[in-house]
Amino acid sequence: MKTKLYGLVLAGGKSSRMGTDKGNLKYHGKPQRDHLYGMLEEVCEEVFVSIRQDQEDEVPGSFRTIIDMNEVRGPQNGLQSAHSQYLDAAWLVVATDLPLFNKEAVSKLIAEREPAKVATAYAISGSDLPEPLCAIWEPRSFALAKEFIAETGNSCPRKFLISSDIKIIHPEDDAVLMNANDENDYKEVQKILSEN
Numbered sequence: 001m002k003t004k005l006y007g008l009v010l011a012g013g014k015s016s017r018m019g020t021d022k023g024n025l026k027y028h029g030k031p032q033r034d035h036l037y038g039m040l041e042e043v044c045e046e047v048f049v050s051i052r053q054d055q056e057d058e059v060p061g062s063f064r065t066i067i068d069m070n071e072v073r074g075p076q077n078g079l080q081s082a083h084s085q086y087l088d089a090a091w092l093v094v095a096t097d098l099p100l101f102n103k104e105a106v107s108k109l110i111a112e113r114e115p116a117k118v119a120t121a122y123a124i125s126g127s128d129l130p131e132p133l134c135a136i137w138e139p140r141s142f143a144l145a146k147e148f149i150a151e152t153g154n155s156c157p158r159k160f161l162i163s164s165d166i167k168i169i170h171p172e173d174d175a176v177l178m179n180a181n182d183e184n185d186y187k188e189v190q191k192i193l194s195e196n
Contacts, residue, residue, distance in 0.1 A: 003088070003089065003090045003115060003138065003139060004045050004046075004086075004088065004089045004090065005043075005044050005045060005089070005090050005091075005092055005110070005136070006044055006045060006046045006047065006048065006082075006086060006089040006090070006091055006092070007037075007040030007041070007043070007044035007046070007047035007048070007091070007092045007094075008040075008047075008048055008049075008050055008066070008078070008079070008082050008091045008092065008093045008094070009033055009036045009037050009040065009047070009048070009049045009050065009094055009095075009096060010050045010075055010078045010079075010093060010094070010095045010096060010133055011033045011049050011050060011051050011055070011059075011096045025099070025180075027099040027189060027190070027193060028099075028193075032096050032097075032099055033049060033059070033096050034060065034063075036094050036096060036098075036101070037049060037063055039094075039101075039102075039103060039106060040092060040094065040106070042103070043092070043106055043107070043110060044092055046064065046086075046089075047063075047064065048063075048064045048065060048066045048082060049063050049064070049065050049066070050065075050066050050068065050078035050079075050081065050082060051065055051066070051067060051068065052067070052068050053067050053068070066078070066081050066082050066085060067081065068081050069081045069084065072149055072155040073155045074155050074156065074157070075095065075132070075133055075157055076145060076149070076155045076156070076157045076160070077155075079091065079093065079137060079142065079145070079157065080142060080145070080146070083137075083139070083142035087139065088139055089139060090113075090115070090136055090137065090138050090139055091136065091137045092106070092109065092110070092135075092136045093132075093133055093134070093135055093136070093137060094106075094133065094134055095133035095134065095179075097179050097180050097181060098133075098134060098176070098177065098178070098179065098180075099178070099180050099189045099193075100175045100176050100177075100178050100189065100192065100193075101134065101176045101177070102176055104172065104176075105122070105134075105171050105172075105176040108169065108171065108172070109122065109134075109135070109136060109169065110136070112167070112169045113136050113167075114167040115138055117138065117165055117166050117167045118137075118138060118140065118141045118144060118161070118164040118165050118166050119132075119135050119136060119137045119138060119141050119161055119164065119166045119167070120135060120136045120166065120167040120169060121134065121135035121136075121161055121166055121167070121168060121169070122134045122135065122168075122169055122170070122171055122176075122177055123168045123169070123170060124170070124171075124174045124177055125170050125171075125174055128168050129158070129162070130158060130161040130162065130166060130168060131158075131177055132157035132158045132160070132161050133157070134177060135161070141164070144160075144164060145157070145160045148160045148163065148164075175192065
């Protein structure tokens, strides 16, 4: 039986460097969180936004949400919270701070997914360093991540993926993996979009 593929827009970060919620920034005429949600809806059976409890009022009522359980620190918190609600689903995860991530990149990730691996993750060209928040996490990966955190005390999803049996893929254009974490990044992305 084929594993269900659910989409998860990770939007629960504090956005402290940006100074404003990165999920609300508009790069494509609507909040980035909404833009990614719509993109994933086209390819996933179900889509959810991963948020903190205090963000509930900011998300459109039509969106399905998963509230962080706060069992682990950092973005792994959102991943584990999603898995705990839907144990048998694989999760296509995209963070809201990837403003140039596009439909082509989503399609390539799905087409090259290898369910027998722990995850299929993007890495920039010439690198094997996985982007954990731009990846498909298979159902069994979450128990393994929990073990990794218990053994190492480290909840960094990248460190977990580096130590795991994963498939690395590379985008057609590395720009789709650009993180926009502060105001300078935001301006740079706006410039790139205006030139295309």
